[in-house]
Amino acid sequence: MGGMSDSALHASHWGAFRARVQDGRIVEAIPFEEDPDPADLLGSVPDVVHAANRVARPAVRRGWLEGRSRVDAPRGADEFVEVDWDTAIDLVAREITRVRREHGSEAIFGGSYGWASAGRFHHAKTQMQRFLAASGGYTGHVGTYSFGASSVILPHVLGFDANTSDSHAWDDIAEHTETWLMLGGVPTRNMKVDSGGVGAHRGARGLARALAGGARAINVNPIRDEAPTGAEWQPIRPGTDVALLLGLAHTLLVEDRHDRAFLDAHTTGFDRFADHLRGASDGIAKDADWASGITGIAAERIRGLARDMSVTRTLITTTWSLQRAEHGEQPYWMTVVLAAMLGGIGRPGEGFAFGFGSTDGIGSGAQRFRPPSHGKGDNPLAGREIPVARIVDALEDPGGAYDFDGERRTYPDIRLVYWAGGNPFHHHQDLGRLRAAWQRPDTVIVNEPWWTPTAKHADIVLPATTTLERDDIAASSSDDWIVAMKRAVDPVGEALDDSEIFRRLSLAVGLDAPYGSVDDALREMYEAGRASAARIGVDLPIFDEFWERGSTRLARVAPRNPLARLRAGEPLATPSGRIEIFSETIDGYGYDDCLGHPAWLPPREWATGYPLHLISHQPATRLHSQLDGGSVSRAAKIRGREACRISPTDAAARGIRDGDVVRLFNDRGSCLAGAAISDAVMPGVVALPTGAWFDPDPETGIERHGNPNVLTADRGTSKLAQGTTAQTTLVDIERFDGDLPPVEAFDPPRIARR
Ligand SMILES: Nc1nc2c(c(=O)[nH]1)N[C@H]1C(S)=C(S)[C@@H](COP(=O)(O)OP(=O)(O)OC[C@H]3O[C@@H](n4cnc5c(=O)[nH]c(N)nc54)[C@H](O)[C@@H]3O)O[C@H]1N2
Ligand SMILES: Nc1nc2c(c(=O)[nH]1)N[C@H]1C(S)=C(S)[C@@H](COP(=O)(O)OP(=O)(O)OC[C@H]3O[C@@H](n4cnc5c(=O)[nH]c(N)nc54)[C@H](O)[C@@H]3O)O[C@H]1N2
Numbered sequence: 113m114g115g116m117s118d119s120a121l122h123a124s125h126w127g128a129f130r131a132r133v134q135d136g137r138i139v140e141a142i143p144f145e146e147d148p149d150p151a152d153l154l155g156s157v158p159d160v161v162h163a164a165n166r167v168a169r170p171a172v173r174r175g176w177l178e179g180r181s182r183v184d185a186p187r188g189a190d191e192f193v194e195v196d197w198d199t200a201i202d203l204v205a206r207e208i209t210r211v212r213r214e215h216g217s218e219a220i221f222g223g224s225y226g227w228a229s230a231g232r233f234h235h236a237k238t239q240m241q242r243f244l245a246a247s248g249g250y251t252g253h254v255g256t257y258s259f260g261a262s263s264v265i266l267p268h269v270l271g272f273d274a275n276t277s278d279s280h281a282w283d284d285i286a287e288h289t290e291t292w293l294m295l296g297g298v299p300t301r302n303m304k305v306d307s308g309g310v311g312a313h314r315g316a317r318g319l320a321r322a323l324a325g326g327a328r329a330i331n332v333n334p335i336r337d338e339a340p341t342g343a344e345w346q347p348i349r350p351g352t353d354v355a356l357l358l359g360l361a362h363t364l365l366v367e368d369r370h371d372r373a374f375l376d377a378h379t380t381g382f383d384r385f386a387d388h389l390r391g392a393s394d395g396i397a398k399d400a401d402w403a404s405g406i407t408g409i410a411a412e413r414i415r416g417l418a419r420d421m422s423v424t425r426t427l428i429t430t431t432w433s434l435q436r437a438e439h440g441e442q443p444y445w446m447t448v449v450l451a452a453m454l455g456g457i458g459r460p461g462e463g464f465a466f467g468f469g470s471t472d473g474i475g476s477g478a479q480r481f482r483p484p485s486h487g488k489g490d491n492p493l494a495g496r497e498i499p500v501a502r503i504v505d506a507l508e509d510p511g512g513a514y515d516f517d518g519e520r521r522t523y524p525d526i527r528l529v530y531w532a533g534g535n536p537f538h539h540h541q542d543l544g545r546l547r548a549a550w551q552r553p554d555t556v557i558v559n560e561p562w563w564t565p566t567a568k569h570a571d572i573v574l575p576a577t578t579t580l581e582r583d584d585i586a587a588s589s590s591d592d593w594i595v596a597m598k599r600a601v602d603p604v605g606e607a608l609d610d611s612e613i614f615r616r617l618s619l620a621v622g623l624d625a626p627y628g629s630v631d632d633a634l635r636e637m638y639e640a641g642r643a644s645a646a647r648i649g650v651d652l653p654i655f656d657e658f659w660e661r662g663s664t665r666l667a668r669v670a671p672r673n674p675l676a677r678l679r680a681g682e683p684l685a686t687p688s689g690r691i692e693i694f695s696e697t698i699d700g701y702g703y704d705d706c707l708g709h710p711a712w713l714p715p716r717e718w719a720t721g722y723p724l725h726l727i728s729h730q731p732a733t734r735l736h737s738q739l740d741g742g743s744v745s746r747a748a749k750i751r752g753r754e755a756c757r758i759s760p761t762d763a764a765a766r767g768i769r770d771g772d773v774v775r776l777f778n779d780r781g782s783c784l785a786g787a788a789i790s791d792a793v794m795p796g797v798v799a800l801p802t803g804a805w806f807d808p809d810p811e812t813g814i815e816r817h818g819n820p821n822v823l824t825a826d827r828g829t830s831k832l833a834q835g836t837t838a839q840t841t842l843v844d845i846e847r848f849d850g851d852l853p854p855v856e857a858f859d860p861p862r863i864a865r866r
C-alpha cells in the first residue's frame with residue numbers, strides 16, 4: 113500500500129474513476145470502465161484537488177488567538193494566523209479539555225452533519241466522533257436534512273422508516289405499473305450521486321427501463337424538466353401536494369372508489385380520516401374544488417386523475433424534497449394514506465415509494481451485508497442529541513425547552529463546536545441568522561481541505577487531505593462495488609488525514625492511540641467486513657487480493673417490498689400492527705402543527721406575502737457545495753453567479769432579460785444570481801439550486817454568489833420532527849442594476865504568517 117500508481121482506481125460519491133497523475137498532480141479523472149453512465153462531475157475533480165483555496169497550513173483566527181472580543185472582529189470577518197501542527201494540536205487539545213472541565217462534555221457540539229467524502233475509514237465525521245466519544249462525549253444530532261420529517265413520522269405510520277428501504281425495483285414498475293404519479297418528478301440529475309460512493313451508475317438506466325414498460329407517468333412538479341420526457345407535466349403550487357392528495361382521496365371516498373377490503377384488513381383510523389375529508393368537524397369538504405383553490409390544479413383534472421388511479425395499477429412516488437417544507441410530515445403521511453385507499457400497497461409496482469430520483473441506488477436493489485466501517489464509538493452522552501436542523505435554536509437558546517416527537521427536551525449550553533466533513537454555511541437555512549448565532553460559542557474548530565465558508569467562520573482550521581491523498585476503501589449498502597481507493601498524489605500543503613489529526617489529538621488529551629498504522633486499520637476493517645459477509649454466504653477475496661485487483665463486484669438482491677409481508681398477514685411495528693391513518697400516539701401529543709391524521713396546514717411563510725416561491729433543489733453541476741469551484745460548476749454560472757431559473761411571465765413583469773444579474777430578496781436576506789429564463793418553470797416559481805459558496809459582501813451584506821440559504825427560513829417542520837423547511841420560501845426578484853460586486857467565494861481569507 114501507499115504506492116502511487118498512474119491511473120489507479122479511486123471512488124467518490126459521484127462515481128468511481130481512474131486518477132491520471134502527471135508531475136505529482138492529478139490531471140484527469142477517467143471514468144471507471146465498468147460505469148455505463150459516468151457523471152460529468154468527474155471533470156471538476158482535478159480543478160478542486162489542486163485549487164488555490166486549499167487550506168495549506170493550520171490557521172487560527174487572530175481575535176481568538178489574542179483573546180480579543182468577538183465584537184470588533186467577528187467570526188467570518190477576522191484574519192487568520194498560520195501556526196505549525198504541534199501548536200495547532202496543542203491549542204485544540206487544551207481548549208477541548210478546558211471546555212469539558214468548566215462546562216461538561218455536553219457543551220461540546222460534535223454533530224458535524226455533512227456528506228464528507230467517500231471511503232469507510234477516513235470518513236471525517238466518524239473519525240471526529242470516535243475521538244470525542246473516547247475523550248468524554250459530546251452533544252450529537254439526530255436525523256438528516258435529507259428526510260428529517262419523514263424519518264420521524266413514518267415509524268408512527270408504518271413502523272419503519274421507508275425512505276431508503278428499497279421497496280420497488282425499476283423493473284417492477286416496467287412490468288406492473290399502469291399509472292405512475294411522480295410527486296416531485298424523478299430527476300436524473302440527482303442520480304449522479306450516492307452517499308458512500310457509486311461504482312457503476314444504474315439509476316438513469318433503471319428509470320428508462322421503468323418508463324419503457326408503458327406506464328402513464330405524471331410529473332407533479334412546479335418544474336417540467338424534472339422528469340424524463342414522456343411524462344405529463346402537472347404543475348403545482350409548491351408546498352401544496354397534501355391538498356392535491358386530499359382532493360384525490362375525497363373523490364375516491366365520495367365516489368366509493370376506495371378499497372374497503374384493504375383499509376379494513378390493514379389500516380386503522382380510516383373512519384376518522386374520512387370524517388375529516390367530508391368536513392365533519394370544520395365544515396370544509398376537502399373535495400377537488402377545495403384542492404383546486406390551493407394547488408392551482410383544475411378540479412376536473414383532480415377528479416379525472418382519481419378515477420384513473422382507481423381503475424389502474426397505480427404507484428405514487430414521492431421525492432424526499434417534499435418534506436423539506438413546513439409541515440413536511442404531511443405529504444409523506446398522505447402519500448401512504450392515498451395509496452392505502454387505492455389498495456395496492458405491498459404489490460409490485462403499486463402502492464407508494466420514496467426517494468425514486470433522489471439518489472442513484474434506489475430502485476436498483478441492495479447488498480446483503482453491511483459494509484465494513486471503522487465505527488464512531490460509543491458516545492457517553494447518547495440520547496441527548498438535538499434534532500439536526502435545530503442547531504441555531506440551540507446556539508441561541510441554551511437551556512431552552514422544545515418539543516420533539518412527543519418529548520419535551522432542553523437545549524444544551526454549547527461552548528465549543530467541532531465540524532469535520534460538513535458545511536453548515538452551505539446546508540443550513542437563514543444563513544444570516546446562523547452567522548449571528550455562530551458568534552456565541554467560545555470556540556469553533558473545523559477540519560477542511562478547502563477554505564469553505566464554514567472554515568472561514570471558524571477559530572481554528574485544520575487542513576485535511578482529500579481522498580486522493582490517502583488510501584481508503586469505498587463500500588456502501590446501495591452500491592455493488594467495493595473499491596480500493598488508492599492514494600494518487602501527495603498531501604497538498606501541510607494537510608493531514610482526519611484520522612491522523614484525531615490520532616494526534618487523542619495522544620494530546622492523554623488517550624491511547626486509537627489504532628496503529630492506517631495500513632493495518634484498513635486491513636482489519638476489510639477483514640472484519642469479509643468475515644461478516646462470509647457468515648451470510650457472501651464471498652469476498654482476502655484483503656491483499658482485493659487491494660491488488662482494485663475492486664470487487666458484489667451480487668445484488670432485487671428490492672423486496674417490506675409491505676408485501678403486511679398483505680400476507682404479518683403485523684407492522686406500529687401500536688395497532690396496521691398502517692396508521694389515524695395515530696393515537698401523535699394525536700396524544702396534542703400538537704397544533706401535526707394532528708392525529710394527515711391534514712392540510714397552510715405554511716406560516718405564506719403570511720409574508722412575497723409573490724414568488726423559491727425552490728432550492730439539488731444542483732446538477734456538483735454535490736451540494738462540493739466541487740463548486742470546479743470547471744463543471746463554474747461553466748454553468750452566469751457572470752460568475754449561480755443561475756436562477758424564472759418563467760418568461762415573471763421575468764417580463766420585472767423587465768428581466770436572460771443573462772441579467774438579478775437580486776432575490778425577502779425579509780431574511782438577499783442574494784445575486786444570473787437570470788435564466790425558462791418555460792420549464794411555472795409562473796410564480798423561481799428555482800435556485802443549493803451549493804453556491806456563501807459570499808456575503810462585507811460592505812452591503814448582500815450575498816453575491818447565489819446561495820439560496822440566505823433566503824430560506826429556519827423553522828422546524830413541526831413539533832413532531834423539527835426537520836428543515838428549506839423548500840417553503842417566498843421571495844421577490846428584481847434586475848440588479850447597481851455596480852456588480854466581485855465574487856470572492858473562492859478566495860482564501862486574509863492570512864498572516866507568524
Ligand atoms: N436550501 C436548501 N438547503 C439544503 C438542501 C436543499 O434542498 N435546499 N438540502 C439539504 C440536504 S438534503 C443536505 S444532505 C445538506 C448537505 O450539506 P453538507 O453535507 O454539509 O454539504 P457538502 O457540500 O457535501 O459538505 C461536505 C463538506 O465536507 C468537506 N469534506 C469533503 N471531504 C472531506 C474530508 O475528507 N475531510 C474533511 N474534514 N472534510 C471533507 C467538503 O469540503 C464540504 O465542505 O444540505 C441541505 N441544505
Ligand atoms: N447532482 C446531485 N445529486 C444529488 C445531490 C446533489 O447535491 N447533487 N444531493 C443528494 C442529496 S443529499 C439528497 S438528500 C437528494 C435529494 O433528493 P430530492 O429531495 O428528491 O431532490 P431535490 O432536487 O431537492 O428536489 C426534487 C424535486 O422536487 C421538486 N419539488 C420541490 N418542491 C416541491 C413541491 O412542493 N411539490 C412538488 N410536487 N415538487 C416539488 C423539485 O422541483 C425537484 O424536481 O439528492 C441527492 N442527489
Ligand SMILES: [Mo]
Pocket residue numbers: 257258259
Ligand atoms: Mo441530503
